[in-house]
Amino acid sequence: MWERFFEKFVSSHVGSLPLSYSQENFEKCFRDLVDLGLDVVPLPQLRDFVSMYVEPLVEKGLVERSKGFYKASEEDLAEADHVTPVIPELELVYELSSKYGVQWLRVPITGTFTLASKIYLGDPSRGIRASALSSKELVVESLSKYVGNIVRAAIEAEGRVIVIDEPILSSLVGRRVTLFGYSDDEIIEAYESELKRARGLLRGTHVCGRVSEKLVSMLCEVDRLEFLSHEFHDTPSNIELPWRRLLEEGDKFLSPGVFSSRSAEVESIGEIASLARKVLKVVGLERVNVFAGDCGLGGLRGVERAYEVSMSKLGNLVRAVELLNKEYGLP
Numbered sequence: 001m002w003e004r005f006f007e008k009f010v011s012s013h014v015g016s017l018p019l020s021y022s023q024e025n026f027e028k029c030f031r032d033l034v035d036l037g038l039d040v041v042p043l044p045q046l047r048d049f050v051s052m053y054v055e056p057l058v059e060k061g062l063v064e065r066s067k068g069f070y071k072a073s074e075e076d077l078a079e080a081d082h083v084t085p086v087i088p089e090l091e092l093v094y095e096l097s098s099k100y101g102v103q104w105l106r107v108p109i110t111g112t113f114t115l116a117s118k119i120y121l122g123d124p125s126r127g128i129r130a131s132a133l134s135s136k137e138l139v140v141e142s143l144s145k146y147v148g149n150i151v152r153a154a155i156e157a158e159g160r161v162i163v164i165d166e167p168i169l170s171s172l173v174g175r176r177v178t179l180f181g182y183s184d185d186e187i188i189e190a191y192e193s194e195l196k197r198a199r200g201l202l203r204g205t206h207v208c209g210r211v212s213e214k215l216v217s218m219l220c221e222v223d224r225l226e227f228l229s230h231e232f233h234d235t236p237s238n239i240e241l242p243w244r245r246l247l248e249e250g251d252k253f254l255s256p257g258v259f260s261s262r263s264a265e266v267e268s269i270g271e272i273a274s275l276a277r278k279v280l281k282v283v284g285l286e287r288v289n290v291f292a293g294d295c296g297l298g299g300l301r302g303v304e305r306a307y308e309v310s311m312s313k314l315g316n317l318v319r320a321v322e323l324l325n326k327e328y329g330l331p
Contacts (some may be wrong), residue, residue, distance in 0.1 A: 002227070002253045002289040005202050007310045009289055010039035013314055014165070014261070015108035015205055015231070016296030019308035021046035023092065032311060034192060040161055040241075042106040042151070043093045045094040045296060049165060050118045053110045056085035069124045077119065077138055079239045081145035090153055102126035105159060107294040111166040111205070112144040112190045133180055135174070138228035144190040152197045163229065164194055167295075170209035173218065179223045184218045195224035202226050204255060208295040210235050212256045213242065220250025231257035231294030232279055233267075253287050257294035258320070261311050264303045266312045285328065291321050 013033065018149050019025045029044035044265035045052070054070055057063040060083050090107070097105045115132075116139045122130035132138055151162055173187070184315060185188040192320070195203050205219060219228050228247075232238050234257075258275045259267040280288050293313060299304040 001251060001286060006039075006289060007227070008325045009321050009328070010104070010259075010312075011318045012038060012040035012106050012161075012255070012292045012313070013042045013161075013252055013292050013317075014257075014292055014296040015042045015106070016049060016298030017310055018045055018298055018301040019044075023263070026089065026092055030093065033099065034100045034102060036311065036315050038314065038322075040104040040106045040290060041102050042108060043089055045108060045298065049110050049296070049298075050115060052087065053085070053088065053147075054115060054119065054256075057146070058225055063119060063258040065104075066068060066171070067196070070119045072119050072121065072132070073120055074135055074138055077121075077132060078142050081142045081149070082223070083149065085146075085150055085153060086211060087150065087153060089139045094230045095226060106163060107152050107160045108163050108165050109147065109154060109194075110208070111164040111169075111189070112139055112147050112194060113172060114166050114168040115147070115185060116143055117168045128179075128232065132166075136180060136182060136186060138165070140186050140190050140193075140264070146192040147194045148197060151194055155198050157203060160198070161204065162189065162198045162204045163203075166205055167208050169207045169215060170211050173212060173215040175212045175214055178214075179216055184221070187218060188222050191219075191222040192224050195222075204229055204290070206230075206255075206295075208257070208261075211238055211241070213246070216241055216243075216246050217250075219254050220246050222250075225252060227255045227290060229255040229257070229259070229290070231290065232293050232304070233260045234262055234274060235294070239282055244287065247283065247287045251322065253289055253294075254283055255290035255292060256283075256288060257319060258291055259293045261293045261295035261299060264276060264300060264306070264309050266309060267316060269320045269323065272317055273323050291317060291324075293317065 063072045206229040297310040
């Protein structure tokens with residue numbers, strides 16, 4: 001199925017890196033990712049992946065930043081779908097992808113449910129119960145359209161790979177119960193709303209952590225998704241799901257995480273390739289592509305030489321994918 005997009009296995013990165021945000025650092029990261037040989041080069045996320053997409057709502061006066069939290073009223077947040085966001089990183093990355101001749105650009109966009117989990121309608125001390133997730137209509141009808149407006153801003157040219165990042169979904173959707181009573185159809189509807197403007201592009205979603213069969217089955221029903229990105233290194237139990245059946249039923253392919261995004265230890269080329277082979281054997285050659293790490297690498301901030309560690313991990317990923325291509329006789 002992935003051969004409609006790629007002729008071989010490809011390497012990529014979820015997005016975040018452990019450097020502070022500046023235009024200079026943004027270009028340095030992008031250039032370094034290109035130089036490593038990543039096939040699908042991501043927009044480097046150097047700002048928090050929630051704040052970079054919530055700040056346009058702050059600028060419009062619909063969300064308030066207070067004591068390290070984002071707060072809003074239901075009435076104000078209901079107007080989010082009218083906001084056309086300006087994301088500085090998107091404008092920068094278009095210039096850089098042209099400058100460095102990038103064929104495939106990965107644009108990570110934080111999804112509706114994760115954004116909602118970080119915007120509080122009530123007292124933040126009550127945790128997720130006070131977040132916008134508690135208002136299903138607000139999430140599905142307004143915030144999903146706002147994320148759709150971000151997607152529209154991200155599809156300026158060909159070669160875009162649009163990825164909706166939804167780490168909260170692994171907690172929201174359990175094996176049997178979905179928090180706040182969201183139905184499968186409501187979650188699917190939010191995805192369809194987000195991605196409808198990206199017709200004709202390669203579209204995926206990234207959900208880290210342990211994922212349930214219920215969640216994967218639901219994601220496979222989203223018509224506007226081509227691939228699912230999940231972690232397999234730090235959560236090896238994810239391999240136990242019936243991937244082949246689920247992916248075939250939904251006509252999707254899997255983008256597996258094959259090195260740790262939490263540990264500062266640099267996995268060897270052999271270790272990365274070994275886990276990739278295991279995934280290929282279980283899932284099926286024709287349903288696996290776009291190898292990456294388990295998640296972004298921004299969590300390594302504070303680790304000694306965190307940026308160099310990140311580049312070493314990604315460099316070994318590139319070489320492991322090249323090794324796989326040779327083994328399987330791909331171009």
